[in-house]
Amino acid sequence: MNGKKILFVSSELVPYLPENPVSLMSYETPRMVNSNGGQIRIFMPRFGNINERRHQLHEVIRLSGMNLVINDMDMPLIIKVASIPRERIQVYFIDNEEYFKRKATFTDEEGTLFPDNDERAIFFAKGVVETVKKLNWSPDIIHVHGWMASLLPLYLRKYYADEPIFQDSKIVTSVYGQGFDGTLDTGMMDKVLFDGVDKEAVAPLSEPSYNNLLKVAVDFSDAVILASENLPEELSSHIAGLEKPVLDYVPVQGFEEAYGKFYTEEVLN
Template sequence: MQERLKILLVSSEVDPFAKTGGLADVAGSLPKALARLGHDIRIIMPRYKQIKNTEYLNDMPVEMDGHLETAIVRQAMLPVKGGEADLKIPVYFIDNYKFFYREGLYGHIDDGARFNFFTKAVLSALPKLDFKPDVIHCNDWQTAMLPLFLKVKYEDEPFYKNTATVFTIHNLQYQGRFPKDVLITLNLPEKKFFTPDQLEYWGQVNYMKAGILYSDLINTVSDKYSLEIQTSEFGEGLDGLLRKRAQDLYGILNGIDYNNFNPETDERIYKNFSLATIEDKRENKYALQEELGLPKKDVPMISLISRLASQKGLDLLANVINDLLETNVQFVLLGSGEDRYQHFFSELKIRYRDKAAIHIGFDADLAQRIYAASDIFLMPSRFEPCGLGQMISMRYGTIPVVHATGGLEDTV
């Protein structure tokens, strides 16, 4: 076997504890794969108010803007299905009422300070947990300050002497930009760090930039996207910096947990099926039609499960969906996002009530039933770092029709 590593995955969201998107799926499934390979993998994330049933471990003071905040460390276990033995991954939670007991994970005016506190608490907690990682794996802007803080504040700390950092860019569009006074909550001098060659970006502090500058290695979630973000078209203003670090930048394709997404055993779908019993997939379509109030017909069912945002290419779909629904098909949508798209698809439901079922919001169980029931799955994204929907749809025998970009081109 390869060398057994001690790995800490740091993420702002992890399925099944807290989720807003694909980051949580990856943060919840990648550690399981690493555990099956024999590595000592652990996870750390904020404890949001909806997270229950955690065990108190310890607490510690964390300096923030000249005063002390308390970080409470809690723990739960993440079971690992599939493999020769039953495994459980320790999941640590950083708990603080002021910063994390909010409605929603993100979108708060003090998000910069919130995740600075999280970063500091993570590095303070590890010695108390007696877990000395070989690799700290950071994900997206919410954890991007950790590599910087590790190198600047802990460079002489023996505990972290041989710890390396990996920074994964799941979506470069979301960079975490905040006013320069956010540096105070990291105790970093403005004169040194608020410069164009450091963290300054158009008059703000750019967290994503910190992760790119200070992590030992960088990866994105597909080969194609790792090349795309080095261009002005997809680089979101950071393409020059990414080109400078090209020798440390890798594309590693995301994957899905085949134990979680398995049509033979999935308890969330109407009828289980396999390649040998693929005809049973049709029963899922009929049952979904009944659930959603669509006529029970053996016609092509086209589905879209997506955040309703411009990135997802919904303007392309809006241009053709009326013509499409004039043909003998049914259309099912699950998602939420920008008001203009929510309004557009809600009106579409009224106009084509016998052909279109529109569910504004997100329901994980309904999503599984849609994957299992559909014939065609749409992903017309303008850009897509990787995407998981196309992989899930193929797992359930549903044909993905995608825009040839990023991870969609790598996987379909």
């Protein structure tokens, strides 16, 4: 991994949010690349339940200030950064008052999905791409973790298809068994179509379930990592039908060699 540039885009990340399979691997994988001589950038949403004072988040004025259009609305993009103690790893946070100020991640106190989670996912995908463009940092690999990051492959390959900074980037999506029940807003597909993405590309989003979001993610990825031992059968079957590299599940205790080899021998070749 020496000298390779890898962009990690995740819904969740320890130590900023509680540990679960997504947040743990979103930390361990960049830590592995960093310790093996790779260059990394990590992006996640700045959820309102992240303690900014304790984790020493601060706004980066030169990266903030632009508006992103979400379903014909101008939404201001705010970028904050923090460093993970001991690891010397910097994390970029995508923020917006309306989408991320609430003191929760994906659901309210009753466990009901927030009605604007679809718009939050679109905003997150666009915010990551626009910020990486401002950084003028061209990644060799873009590794996606978690369903709120799942629109990134689609937007990179369709909405940002002509961006030269990503022309040679390979996209890897880690697929987890942990998702959500029900669906996001049923108007999600129309909001993506508003951005000029062709209808055929986002057909699964007519029913924006967890499985269908991840189907779209893997369809526009160059490689897939099975990050959970047990995946929904519908998702497993879809991935099995893809003609692209797939890394079978590897426990966190022994993932480093397998992921490193997959990056270098399957993704970058």
